[in-house]
Amino acid sequence: MSVQKLLRKVGFGAGLGALLIAGAALGHAATQPDGLSMNPVSAAPVTVNPAPAAPPSSEFPDAEMSRNDQGDVTVLRLDGIITPGAERSFVDTLHTLPAHRPLVIELSSPGGFTAAGYRxxxxxxxxxxxxxxxxxxxxxxxxxxxxxxxxYLAGYPRYAAPRAEFMVHAPRMAENGRMTMRSTQMMVDRLVSLGASPTWIRRVTAEGGFSGTRDYRETADRLTADGANIVTDLLR
Structure with missing residues (x-):
């Protein structure tokens, strides 16, 4: 499916998500997009109070970033761990884009540091x-x-291939692997504020997905069938 067709309709919502993982980087070759056009509408302002950043470590290499411009659209791909370094590159790239130029953020990541992700x-x-x-x-x-x-939830629309995999879990500190009920509840509340279905969140919770002992995984087609409102449009 062309990116033009894929992103014909665009809307906006407010909120933010906060999840934490420290894992191995994933590798993937960047792909060249098709052209597209997008029609923006307004979004509500958001206030963020990020948690302190974990100390940088060579154990967690920065996600690779690639930018592809075609026509009037930019595709920015992030491939790997969300770190303070990846955050700086990402934000710097956003600031170089012409005002109002449509953007597609393509993601392949095991997660990363909370504070960097918040920003x-x-x-x-x-x-x-x-x-x-x-x-x-x-x-x-x-x-x-x-x-x-x-x-991923910060954008809209949110596209995914049917077999693309998503994982949520209780946030853990990179330094010691610990979790707290407070940080988990904050994360869940933010997922819901981004638009994740409260009914789906309750089901994930009931199945131990936010217990700290399980990484809860679903494919995009399953999320759609479950009414999770994580993925808004499946790629065909």
């Missing part, structure tokens, strides 16, 4: 508030896990 989400929401159309996408064979899900 990236906030940057996306600010771009949308300023009038830039921003959609998100996860391709076939890719996954979007933990903090990546929050970043």
């Amino acid at each position: 990236m989400i906030d940057a996306v929401l600010a771009e949308r508030q300023s009038g830039r159309p921003v959609a998100t996408r996860v391709r076939d064979g890719d996954s979007c896990e933990s903090m990546c899900v929050g970043l």
